[in-house]
Amino acid sequence: MKLTLETVRDVLKDALGFDSYIAGFISEVREDSASPTANITKDGLLRYNPEFAARHITCKQDLFSLCMHEVLHPMFGHFVFRGGEIENIAADAIINAVISTVFSTKSHRGSLFEKFYPPSGLPGLLRPNSRMHTSSLSRLYDALYESRHIRKEDSITTGELIQSLKILVPSVPSAIVLFGTHGAEGQEGEGLGGLPKETLTRMAEDIQQGAKECASRSMGYSEVLMDLLTEALKTHLSIRRVLLERFLTKRKVDRFKETLHSRRLSTSPIPIHPSKRDLVLLAAGIYPFHFHNTVVHPRQQERGLAIYLDVSGSVNDFLPQILGVLKGLRKEIKSIFLFSNKVVETSFESVLKGQVQTTYGTDFDCIAESVLERDFKKAVIVTDGFASMKPELSEKLKERRLRTLTVLFGNSRDCDDFAQFGDVVLLEDVCEER
Numbered sequence: 001m002k003l004t005l006e007t008v009r010d011v012l013k014d015a016l017g018f019d020s021y022i023a024g025f026i027s028e029v030r031e032d033s034a035s036p037t038a039n040i041t042k043d044g045l046l047r048y049n050p051e052f053a054a055r056h057i058t059c060k061q062d063l064f065s066l067c068m069h070e071v072l073h074p075m076f077g078h079f080v081f082r083g084g085e086i087e088n089i090a091a092d093a094i095i096n097a098v099i100s101t102v103f104s105t106k107s108h109r110g111s112l113f114e115k116f117y118p119p120s121g122l123p124g125l126l127r128p129n130s131r132m133h134t135s136s137l138s139r140l141y142d143a144l145y146e147s148r149h150i151r152k153e154d155s156i157t158t159g160e161l162i163q164s165l166k167i168l169v170p171s172v173p174s175a176i177v178l179f180g181t182h183g184a185e186g187q188e189g190e191g192l193g194g195l196p197k198e199t200l201t202r203m204a205e206d207i208q209q210g211a212k213e214c215a216s217r218s219m220g221y222s223e224v225l226m227d228l229l230t231e232a233l234k235t236h237l238s239i240r241r242v243l244l245e246r247f248l249t250k251r252k253v254d255r256f257k258e259t260l261h262s263r264r265l266s267t268s269p270i271p272i273h274p275s276k277r278d279l280v281l282l283a284a285g286i287y288p289f290h291f292h293n294t295v296v297h298p299r300q301q302e303r304g305l306a307i308y309l310d311v312s313g314s315v316n317d318f319l320p321q322i323l324g325v326l327k328g329l330r331k332e333i334k335s336i337f338l339f340s341n342k343v344v345e346t347s348f349e350s351v352l353k354g355q356v357q358t359t360y361g362t363d364f365d366c367i368a369e370s371v372l373e374r375d376f377k378k379a380v381i382v383t384d385g386f387a388s389m390k391p392e393l394s395e396k397l398k399e400r401r402l403r404t405l406t407v408l409f410g411n412s413r414d415c416d417d418f419a420q421f422g423d424v425v426l427l428e429d430v431c432e433e434r
Contacts, residue, residue: 061108204236252304310383385412
């Protein structure tokens with residue numbers, strides 16, 4: 001398969017969407033015999049070794065895996081693990097497992113990695129369908145590729161995999177060729193380290209959408225690795241999404257999934273945080289049947305976002321900007337509260353279509369009454385600020401310890417009625433230039 005800018009972009013658009021930002025980020029494709037495999041620079045240049053490509057990149061699924069391998073490194077923040085071979089192998093093992101399982105169809109179940117790496121020993125962690133049953137690394141391999149059959153608390157992060165490998169494989173027996181750019185200092189000038197936040201945000205939104213679509217079409221994909229990818233992407237999602245998600249409330253159910261973590265002592269087949277007793281046994285050549293670890297136990301709860309949108313006469317001029325802030329959440333938000341002199345709950349899809357009937361009167365009393373009636377603890381208010389609230393209702397909200405985020409559009413620069421309950425920001429401050 002010949003690697004050209006057109007074929008690279010076509011493959012990424014097919015996998016991530018026609019308007020894929022990552023596809024447009026790749027600006028040049030060039031042969032480079034000095035590169036062992038291939039890599040992408042932060043200027044959008046994809047360099048590849050022609051012999052490597054001719055032998056291993058034989059279909060569009062292989063090309064997808066190659067490109068995704070590179071862009072997932074900054075998503076997981078792997079450039080903070082600067083150093084040795086163990087760190088680089090662990091980072092690649094996590095990424096290859098995510099591509100092979102979460103993006104199973106688009107990567108043809110990780111066929112590129114399966115062709116490139118042998119199926120046993122330490123390289124066996126870097127590919128699916130390895131033969132690891134008699135290896136001391138078998139439990140680590142199961143955590144990566146058999147995670148459909150393990151407990152979520154036995155899942156493993158990059159840092160935990162590094163720690164486990166340093167215990168089980170103190171030194172790498174022979175050099176292992178890895179995809180992309182690796183080095184003692186991460187070689188950030190050569191790879192994708194140090195990308196601007198805006199670029200990472202656009203990439204994260206691309207990958208998140210592609211992962212959701214792949215998961216919805218796949219049967220039996222790894223929820224553990226999907227959760228791991230989701231958590232990694234959250235650190236790069238747009239500030240507006242992060243800001244709004246701080247105000248999720250359990251009293252309104254949308255499609256948000258909030259992951260909570262609790263620590264507890266547990267036994268695990270994986271040496272994540274082994275006890276001194278476990279380390280002594282390992283030093284004596286005895287592999288414990290179970291390790292005694294402090295495990296982070298994740299659990300999910302459904303949450304909703306209570307958004308009150310001012311539909312007084314001034315909203316029409318600013319509705320496109322308001323919807324620009326909110327449209328990224330269209331898959332999560334079911335309904336939104338419109339208010340003038342009363343509150344009306346309507347579907348979020350109808351609001352996105354511009355189906356908003358405006359009125360000329362506005363007050364904040366109806367918001368207060370709605371919040372009290374529904375027992376919301378958090379709410380987001382989008383308003384022009386030209387309204388007021390009765391003191392007795394304000395006192396009741398204080399008693400409930402309400403937390404609000406107020407987003408002002410129009411000419412207002414403050415909103416005293418809601419400033420006492422939380423941050424007041426301007427619409428232009430949470431809108432992102434695209």
